[in-house]
Amino acid sequence: MDAVIVGGGTVGLCTAVFLARQGVSVRVLERRPTVSDHPRAFGLNPRSAEIARWAGIEFETDERNAGVASGPSLAELTPTTGPIKLPGIGPAAQRSCPQHRIDRAALDLARDLGARIDFDAEVVGVTDDGVVTTASGETVEADYVIAADGARSRVRDLLGIGTTGPGVLGGHMLNVLFRAPGLPVPEYSMSVLRNEEAVGILMKVDHGDRWIFHVPGGDPAMPVSEFQRLIRAATGVGDVEVDVISMLPWASTARVAEKFRQGNVFLIGDAAHVVPPTGGFGLNTGVADGHNLAWKLAAGGDALLDTYELERKPVAQFTMEQSLIRGEHRDLHWDLRPERAADRAAVGMANVLVVIAGYRYDSPAVIDAEPMPSMEDLVLDGAPGSRIPHLWVQPGKSTLDLVDGFTLLTGTKADGWLAAAAANGIAAHEVPGWADAAGIDEDGAVLVRPDGFVGWRTGGEGSEAELREALDRILCR
Template identity: 40%
Template sequence: MSSSEARPQSDAPVLIVGGSLVGLSAAVFLAHHGVRCTLVERHPGTSVHPRAVGYYPRTAELLRQAGVEGAAERAAAGFETHRTRAGVTSLAGEVLFSKEELEGGDDLGDLTPSRLLLLPQDRLEPLLRARAEELGADLRFGTELLSFAEDPDGVTAVLGGAGGTGTFRSAYLVACDGPRSTVRESLKVPRQGRGVLSRHVSIAFGADLSGVLGERRYSVVHVKNPQVTGILVHDDTLTGGTLIVGYRPEDGESLEDFTDARCAELVGAAIGSPDVGVTIRSRFPWDMAEQVAEGFVHGRVLLAGDAAHVIPPTGGYGANTGIADAHNLAWKLALVVGGAAGPGLLETYDAERGPVGAYTAEQGSLQLAVRSGGATPEQRAAAADALTVTMGQAYRSAAVVREPAAEPLPVASDPRALHGEPGTRAPHTVLLRGGAQISALDLYGRGFVLLAGERGAAWTAAASAAAREFGIALTAHRVVPGAGGEDALTDLGGRWPESYGVGPAGAVLVRPDGVVAWRSHGAAPADGEAAVLTAVLRTVLARG
């Protein structure tokens, strides 16, 4: 058979299109949940360009669940002191302003066991690739999606690569193919938002920056002088970095203007020292935009990351939001593909991540206005801090059982003001399990988890029965002030009841993604714990 002839492809329940940060995250999370998935990426390998560099503590928590956080922390160790955002005339010139970035140290210890990670995308992607392969994901680099067709039972894709062209059958297709998504364009999904705000080129360069930086270490540097205006990020080796500059096609500028010589001139002006030699490694053009797709779920095709929403990079929310998309979607696909949940559970992906995508894109634009100095008083008031945007999200969907008479929460709130409300991230508290100190977050990430108060044994018994009835993984524990038996966790700090908003006879059900699905402040009404929990799970699993 010649390479141009069709050849059979092994099928999988989920086909992921796009092997960058979000696609690889989707492969990791799906494989973590035991879902066979195949990823196709037209490039021969992971990114060679640094691109995204910062991951907030909530993103680190998601990587923690899938066994990636430790490797990412080790890889990011060289960036530990890169915590200062500054404005300069050049690295060798005057410092115009200096501000400490969000830190992941003791000041966040009440919120999370994780911390802010600074790690260029080209160094995180190989870690995700290795973990996905370790978990059994089928990753096919150098393979491109040529076309696809959906029918009531699944998606038939035509793939092409070095080995020829063939068809691939999957139950679902997840589009992680970036802001110019061919999948989204094929579906003709419109987008809302302010559109393209400006056009930019990221220039990856090599240079010995040790002399001009000295003891200083920056997370982000805003450079402005007569020769160049841009943003510079340097790596932990001090042997290179990335300079981001804009260009204006409406003024006759084009990508062709950015020759190696021109790029070296711009980087040299940003460094500000004639003694530092510069080499150009790569260029990456991109658009700063605010665009959100009208719907993330289109039959058996699901949009994630930049294919679903393009967020202005001011604030660094884009990669974090895309990884959270993949995390939200993975457990739902696992339950639907496995038959434990109805297809309606996938509709909650759109209901939950759609508002978050729109909100976060707007916050990126607000941060752009604030940092550029042109924000109105109203814009300044509406701009939220990074912890609120990334950790304080609240979902409203059929996969969340609202409390009677409770006022709906905004899309995002200060996480310190949240106390286990359904639809919000389950809080971090310190617990003792089997003699080892853990975070409550370490309980989440596989199946459902029910936590009950010290007098909540009826809830834990009901959870065991419900798990058998629905065929799902559901682990139940009581949380007690002191040692309380095999099914109990010790509340070391005494914060669990307040953090989760339940009493000694109450309980809370946490979804596989670490989001609270339901809670009861006290014991069940007359119909009993088993009936209540069964009704809750039937709703959450779309098994009505």
């Protein structure tokens, strides 16, 4: 089985890794000449970080004091938020890193795993039965096509798939990447600068001398000298040397594709959904799309592949709505204190951890799915449809690290289930403390899907045939 991924950004390259790890032949077609060196996002949330950990995508992490400050210059900043540190929810913490560094790590690993990555390969035609045409005239046939070609997805347009949602929200911004040796580094990762001469958002890119300045309504046709003037005026450092490297226009947008699948073509990442930047959910939602789709493509079966849209589209819709609410109530988004729970509930805002990892799947690939019980509390209790509970089984090794394809995790008195797993050819592990964490008896078990989500939970002893039936149901066969 082979797959073509249209788009070699972060989501496309990570998905190439996920597929190659599971034995799928992968080819990526990217219209640009190389990986972009201009970062748009700045890291992976804890769920995406644990997915990258599972996939072996390794990259250098920056130490950032996450938070927001504002003022008329870098010398006169007032914290808008305190330091923002998300509680641990699994084996990997949130990772701060400019997006291009993640891209390069995923690119190298995908190639090491045998994926073919073609740059300067612009796609100009696609059919829903998996035939792709490039601008050079090459015709590429694949079992499946994955559109990871961004918010202005050509694949989505070629297939005539519409979108819903508010669309573009207000005016555009210009993301200006520049080099400024010696510019003072502020305490927090984001500085909102506003004075009579200039307005913008300043972010440090890495440990070097590169920065991003977001200019409201910025015109890329303006002379470079004008951007240099704006940056000096905004920062209050009139003699700083400013070398403008590149510019990317963007606009806060909220929209979800009407379909995530058409024939043998699947939409992931911004091709499937675009969410406003508040919360940093966009890139991370796309990574989870690819992770969900990859194991289903590897497992095969048309009915199973239908569950991709059934599971991921509601998550995209929920994430978009939550980002819109956060844009209207930024103080609540940044304030993670439990005492603000009632305020969040009053405006329909979920706790950020619930948005990141508390959503639940309800599809034929889950047996007896249970709904999300709370918008405020992150509940990872072994319920079918939820991400499995995290327990350290030994130093540096989590229950999530035990997941290798379909995996059975059991209590400490479940020899029958261990034997049933062996007979069905799937991995199984007896885990002390698992019964309490996953809501089962010590002779019970949880069948975990390859993406780390609970597919089935059973409280007592069973048999080889019962486990086989559960596998067949989850695989929709």
